Amino acid sequence: MTATFVGMPAFPGAARTALADTQxxxxxxxxTGTIRTKRARVVGEVEExxxxxxxxxxxKDNTLHHLDEHLLRLEESLTELGxxxxxxxxxxxxxxxxxxxxxxxxxxxxxxxxxxxxxxxGLNEHLAEEGILAWETDLAExxxxxxxxxPSHILVPAIHRNRAEIREIFRxxxxxxxxxxxxxxxxxxxxxxGAARLHLREKFLRAKVGVSGANFAVADTGTLVVVESExxxxxxxxxxxxxxxxxxxxxxxxxxxxxxVFLQLLPRSSTGExxxxxxxxxxxxSPGDGPQEVHVVLLDNGRTxxxxxxxxxxxxxxxxxxxCLNVCPVYExxxxxxxxxxxxxxIGAILNPLLKGVGHDxxxxxxxxxxxxxxxxxxxxxxxxxxxxxxxxxxxxxxDTHRGHKxxxxxxxxxxxxxxxxxxxxxxxxxxxxxxxxxxxxxxxxALPGGRRALGRLPWPGSLWSDARDLPQPPTESFRxxxxxxxxxxx
Amino acid sequence: MNAREExxxxxxxxxxxxxxxxxxxxxxxYRTLPAPDGVVDLFVDxxxxxxxxxxxxxxxxxxxxxxxxxxTAGRVLAAPGLRYDVDGAVVDDGxxxxxxxxxxxxxxxxxxxxxxxxxxxxxxxxxxxRRALSLVPDLHVCVVRADQIVPGVPEAVAALDPQxxxxxxxxxxxxxxxxxxxxxxxxxxRNLHVIVAGD
Ligand code: SF4
Numbered sequence: 083m084t085a086t087f088v089g090m091p092a093f094p095g096a097a098r099t100a101l102a103d104t105q106x107x108x109x110x111x112x113x114t115g116t117i118r119t120k121r122a123r124v125v126g127e128v129e130e131x132x133x134x135x136x137x138x139x140x141x142k143d144n145t146l147h148h149l150d151e152h153l154l155r156l157e158e159s160l161t162e163l164g165x166x167x168x169x170x171x172x173x174x175x176x177x178x179x180x181x182x183x184x185x186x187x188x189x190x191x192x193x194x195x196x197x198x199x200x201x202x203x204g205l206n207e208h209l210a211e212e213g214i215l216a217w218e219t220d221l222a223e224x225x226x227x228x229x230x231x232x233p234s235h236i237l238v239p240a241i242h243r244n245r246a247e248i249r250e251i252f253r254x255x256x257x258x259x260x261x262x263x264x265x266x267x268x269x270x271x272x273x274x275x276g277a278a279r280l281h282l283r284e285k286f287l288r289a290k291v292g293v294s295g296a297n298f299a300v301a302d303t304g305t306l307v308v309v310e311s312e313x314x315x316x317x318x319x320x321x322x323x324x325x326x327x328x329x330x331x332x333x334x335x336x337x338x339x340x341x342x343v344f345l346q347l348l349p350r351s352s353t354g355e356x357x358x359x360x361x362x363x364x365x366x367x368s369p370g371d372g373p374q375e376v377h378v379v380l381l382d383n384g385r386t387x388x389x390x391x392x393x394x395x396x397x398x399x400x401x402x403x404x405x406c407l408n409v410c411p412v413y414e415x416x417x418x419x420x421x422x423x424x425x426x427x428x429i430g431a432i433l434n435p436l437l438k439g440v441g442h443d444x445x446x447x448x449x450x451x452x453x454x455x456x457x458x459x460x461x462x463x464x465x466x467x468x469x470x471x472x473x474x475x476x477x478x479x480x481x482d483t484h485r486g487h488k489x490x491x492x493x494x495x496x497x498x499x500x501x502x503x504x505x506x507x508x509x510x511x512x513x514x515x516x517x518x519x520x521x522x523x524x525x526x527x528x529a530l531p532g533g534r535r536a537l538g539r540l541p542w543p544g545s546l547w548s549d550a551r552d553l554p555q556p557p558t559e560s561f562r563x564x565x566x567x568x569x570x571x572x573x
Numbered sequence: 574m575n576a577r578e579e580x581x582x583x584x585x586x587x588x589x590x591x592x593x594x595x596x597x598x599x600x601x602x603y604r605t606l607p608a609p610d611g612v613v614d615l616f617v618d619x620x621x622x623x624x625x626x627x628x629x630x631x632x633x634x635x636x637x638x639x640x641x642x643x644x645t646a647g648r649v650l651a652a653p654g655l656r657y658d659v660d661g662a663v664v665d666d667g668x669x670x671x672x673x674x675x676x677x678x679x680x681x682x683x684x685x686x687x688x689x690x691x692x693x694x695x696x697x698x699x700x701x702x703r704r705a706l707s708l709v710p711d712l713h714v715c716v717v718r719a720d721q722i723v724p725g726v727p728e729a730v731a732a733l734d735p736q737x738x739x740x741x742x743x744x745x746x747x748x749x750x751x752x753x754x755x756x757x758x759x760x761x762x763r764n765l766h767v768i769v770a771g772d
Contacts, residue, residue, distance in 0.1 A: 130603040140597040147591040150584045163736070169576040221759055222750035245751055271751040275759050282760065287670045303735035313708070313746035313761025320704040321670045331580065338735035342604070342727040345741075349690075353749070356619065357690035360761060361741035362704075368738045371703040382580045390587035 092448040093420055106242045110417050113241045114408040120354025121405060121462070128350065137343045139466040142399035145336055146389060152301040152334045153380060159304030163366025165376040172383050173203035176328055179379050180205060180293060181212050183326050189214065189290045192326075195308065195318040196220035197295025198402055199328045199381055201233070201424040205293070216293065217285050219314035221278050228255040235407060235418050235426065242417060245269040256281050282314065292322035292373065296329045297401065298344060299378070302337045305365045306378070309348060309358050319362050325373035330381050332389075332398040344401060347464035351403035384437030393475040394436045399465040400429055406459035406469060412452055421449065428459035432472040440476065441483030450476040608724040612688045616722045617769060619691025623744020624757060625765040632770050635716060639680055642714045642766040646677035650710065652702030655680060657716065665702055673705055678712035679762075684739075686722035686769075687729045691744070693717055693767060694729060696737040704738055713762040715742070719771040 125131055145152050157167045170176035184192055192209065194200065194216050206216040206227075218227045222240040226233050229251045235241040240248070252263040252274065261284050263277045294315070298307040306327055308315045319325060335341065349358040367376050389395050407413045407427030418426030422445050423434045431449045438446050450473050459469040574582070609615060613629075620627045630638045635657045643649055643659075650673075651662035659680050682700035683693040693715055695701045707713050723729050733739060746761030757763060 130606065133600050133603050137599050137601065137603065140599040143597045144599070147588055147594070147596070149588065150581045153581070153584075169580055171576045171579055175576060219760070220750075221748045225750070240750055248751055271754040272756045274751055275748055275756045279759055283674070286760070287674060300735060305735045311746070312748045312759035314759065316704070316708050316740065317760050320708055331584075339730060342730040345730070346603075346726050355743070356622075357687070357692045357741065357743035359623075359743050359745070359747050361739075363735070363739040363741075365736045365738070368697075371697055371738055372705075380580070382583065386580065386583035386587050389584060392590055395587075 092445045093422070093452045094448060105244065106417050107415060109241055109244060110414055113235070114414045117354050117408045121351060121408070122354075124350045124354055124356055127356075128346065134343055134347055135464055135466050138347050138401075138464055139396075139399060141335060141340050141343060142332075142465055143396075145334060146332065146395060146398055149331060149334070149389065152336055153331060155301040155336075156299055156304065156334050157380075159300075159302060160366055160378055163304045165304065165366040165378055168377060168379045170328075170379050170381050170383070176203045176379050176381050176383065177205050177208035179377075180326050180328065181209055181214065183324065183377055184209065184214050184291050185212070187290055187324055191215040191217060191285070191289070192291040192293050193217050193219055193285055193289040193318050193322065194223075194293045195295070195310065195315040196223050197293075197328065198424060199295045199330050200293060203328065203381070203383060205328070217282070219282050219286070219318060220310075221275060221312060221314075224278055224282065225251060228252065228259075232419055233424070235404065242419075245271060245274065248274055252277055252281075260284055282317075286314075286317040286321055289318075289322045291324045291326065292318040294318055294325065294327045296327050296333055296378075297348065298341060299329050299334045300336075300338050300341065301334050303365055305338060305363050307341065308362045309345075309352075310361075311353065311359045313360055316360055316362055319364065320372045322373055324375040324377075326377040326379065328379045328381055330383075331385050332400075348401050348403055351401075351405040351462065351464040384439075387439060388433070388436035391436060391475075394432065394472050396467050397429070397432050397436055397472060399467055400433065401465060402429075403464055405462040405464065406467075409458040409462050411454060411456060411458070416452075421452065423449075428453060428469045428473075429467070432467075432469055432476060435476050435480075436472075440480045447480045447484075450480060604727045606725070609688070612724050613719050613722055613769065613772065616686050616688040616691060619688065620693075620744070620767050621691075623691055623747075623765075625691075625744045625767055627767045627769065629769045629772070631772075632718075635768060635770050638768050639714055639716070642768065643678055643680075643712070646712055648676045649678045649680065650676050650702075650706060652679065652681040652700055652706055654699035655682060656700055665706060670705060670709055673709035676710040678714060679706050679710045680714045680716070681707050683715050683717045683721065685729045685732050686717040687724075687726060688722055689725040692729070693742050694733060695740045695742070696734060697740070698737065704740060707740065708761060711758075711762055712764045712766065713742075714766045714768065716768045716770055719769055722769075 160167050168179045170179055190213060192214060209216045218224050225240040225243055225248055246269050249267055249269040253267060256263045261281045267273060267277055294308055296306040297309045308319060349355050364372060367374055385398060388398055406429050410428050413427040421427065421430045423430050425433045431452050434449055435446050440447050453473050455470045455473060457470050617627050617629060628638050639657060639659055649659060649662045650665065651659040653665050681695060681702055684696040685694040695707060697704055723732060742765065745757045745763055745765040746759050747755055747757050748759045749755050
């Protein structure tokens with residue numbers, strides 16, 4: 083079963099581990115660089131790109147401002163077309179609904195198409211507890227699931243695995259859960275994909291219940307949309323007798339016509355293609371074609387909390403394209419696991435605190451700081467989410483919740499101490515000698531990713547600063563001592 | 574309170590600040606852009622970019638082109654209502670997914686072709702067949718008439734029926750999940766052959 087992110091260390095600690103993993107950093111740099119280039123090329127082709135971005139943002143905003151009406155309309159359309167609509171306040175409730183549907187059909191397995199919402203609610207783990215196996219069918223998700231691993235990127239979840247590792251995972255694990263990998267499997271990507279095709283086909287062809295998410299849900303027409311590449315989505319949406327789709331309440335768009343914006347914005351921003359290989363749409367039940375029992379679970383799980391934040395609510399426009407991940411200098415170096423959530427990168431740094439609220443969990447509270455505020459994410463975001471603005475807003479919320487009833491934030495103490503030290507020449511001299519001493523006596527700092535030496539940890543109050551960041555090792559002589567000794571460089 | 578009422582209540586509370594506010598303006602100029610010249614040529618180029626095979630021919634030549642596209646495929650299914658003859662084709666008699674898996678190829682028509690993205694869209698009505706037919710067999714031969722090809726996504730969305738199940742197909746199934754190497758053919762048909770009929 084796919085592991086969960088529960089109990090992950092806060093971003094700084096997890097980032098340090100990730101930075102030390104050179105394989106991961108190479109894969110990430112290659113992947114994010116490749117997708118960035120592809121995206122830039124196909125976005126450059128579309129003259130009206132800026133207008134599409136404005137339209138996308140405006141449609142989403144208008145929908146969010148009247149979300150109750152659009153959801154009721156969606157419910158009505160879906161019900162008319164034979165679908166059953168469920169509402170779920172939180173992850174627990176959503177998982178229970180899916181499990182009940184599966185149990186109602188007496189199955190002990192379901193096939194799944196990759197969906198962020200079902201990962202967010204930990205559906206696979208929940209179903210496993212009830213004795214129902216959920217097969218991930220997206221190639222990357224299959225690699226992650228067979229490797230008992232965590233996804234690290236929204237779009238390419240196995241970005242941290244190379245082909246040799248994937249071959250090993252397939253050879254070791256496939257046989258345990260179904261059709262084994264061929265004996266002579268090599269690490270050529272086409273062969274690996276072929277092995278996945280055979281392994282999963284057996285599961286698709288016998289599946290009774292399919293589980294999906296949806297990229298969009300059209301209120302007016304009851305149409306759900308899944309955008310994908312491999313065809314596993316088509317399999318899961320078409321072949322089973324029963325289909326359950328878990329859809330975040332923010333996925334609703336008012337009319338079918340609005341999709342003409344999003345079906346242009348999403349593929350170009352996401353995989354850097356003019357169009358993704360497959361997009362499937364369905365509206366309730368089509369007699370004689372596809373699942374004849376269709377369920378839609380409308381999921382809150384913190385979305386209404388995010389909606390109540392007037393600055394943060396723009397994060398609910400997100401169409402999960404992952405463009406912001408690929409341009410983020412922090413993400414490129416740390417990868418997705420360091421964010422400790424199914425939503426990594428810049429969007430994760432705002433969405434997790436918005437969905438969960440700040441002030442309860444150090445891991446979540448550390449996320450708004452996982453950014454250099456360079457603004458590249460806003461530039462590429464197809465729905466113009468001003469991520470830096472929301473980050474700054476959330477940082478102030480984090481600071482506020484830690485003020486008063488709790489000891490002050492480390493940064494605040496460190497900064498206050500710095501002001502006290504820097505404000506007086508004698509104290510500065512003492513501090514410099516102390517840190518110079520550290521520089522001379524302890525040449526055992528860790529190497530920074532660039533090869534520079536770093537001090538591991540400073541003594542208090544410096545530790546409040548160095549626990550979260552690496553400090554370049556100080557020189558053995560301070561500038562002020564050097565100036566004095568050499569009479570300003572002349573001696 | 575049940576979940577539905579509670580969620581709706583939370584939403585109303587969350588957006589109370591917007592009560593009576595003007596909606597945000599949605600610019601729609603992208604819908605009225607002039608169509609580029611040579612829409613059919615553009616379509617052919619863009620489909621080829623996905624490494625699908627594209628052939629152009631007159632309406633009369635379609636059956637011969639279908640035969641060529643099928644090559645050595647032995648067991649072929651023609652979608653119900655297909656307007657072109659396919660020799661020896663089996664018909665859709667409600668085969669299960671397992672039975673469809675024993676076929677080599679399927680021939681269908683499409684509803685719309687999108688030039689700017691090289692996409693064909695099936696609405697799974699007459700001549701197109703239920704969704705499983707064009708999904709399980711490994712070769713999909715799809716005939717699009719030149720007069721079905723539209724310039725861009727907005728025209729396609731406007732032409733399609735949102736209450737029919739749809740499949741938008743842009744090249745053969747593909748993945749880039751292994752070190753970002755694009756590999757054609759994971760679960761959908763590994764071979765896509767598009768025939769553009771008429772001019
Ligand atoms: S925040 Fe914007 S760029 Fe990032 S995943 Fe969401 S839509 Fe894409």
